[in-house]
Amino acid sequence: MNGYAQAQSENLQNPFATDEQGAAARSANRILRRNEHLIHAGDQIKHAYVVVSGVLKSYINYENGDSQVLGFHIPGDIIGHESLINGRSFCGVIALDTSSVKRLQATNDTASQALINSMQSEIQRLTRQLHLERECSTAARLATFLLDYSESQAQRGYSRYEFILPMGRRDLAGYLGLATETLSRVFSRFREQGILGVSTNHVTILDPARLEAASGKAAEESRLIC
Helix, strand or coil: CCCCCCCCHHHCCCCCCCHHHHHHHHHCCEEECCCCEEECCCCECCCEEEEEECCEEEEEECCCCCEEEEEEECCCCEECHHHHCCCECCCEEEECCCEEEEEECCCCHHHHHHHHHHHHHHHHHHHHHHHHHHHCCHHHHHHHHHHHHHHHHHHCCCCCCEEECCCCHHHHHHHHCCCHHHHHHHHHHHHHCCCEEEECCEEEECCHHHHHHHHHHHHHHCCCCC
């Protein structure tokens, strides 16, 4: 997804496996239950994974007990870039609902290049997120996130204007650098203004033009290419 997705699944089909290997990989997808970790901070990463279904969250914990959401990973996203150097993960990755992932075997130059491209996209996303938190209003942050998520839904063949956010308010607030109460107020404001229809995590974009306007000039400038 533009804004936080690392790669789209159509770019991952051929580089990593032959047809026979792909069929075997599909039968060996790893299923993760809600709140089950794919990766713990400090794990040595020997394999990268592509998300097949569901959604996962990457995060870090601080010594004082606080945590920071780094990103959300939806189908087509790559997790585990550290596998390129057999390195250790600095963050944890946990399933937010029942999810499945497929192990990627970066055994050739094409597969390795796909991982490098994915890593570049992740760096761009993190840079952009830092700019949003520093420069943009609370409304612009949420509007930009929803526009990005809407685009990712459309790319996957789903409705651009009606979807269920897979993450809870607390996780989304943490990702956007907001207090949960502040995020709830912005959702309520957008609903009162007729920009969104909101029922728990079910979101309907009623006025795309006004949502785009709410993202603001700073949000537009934050669509950086590093």
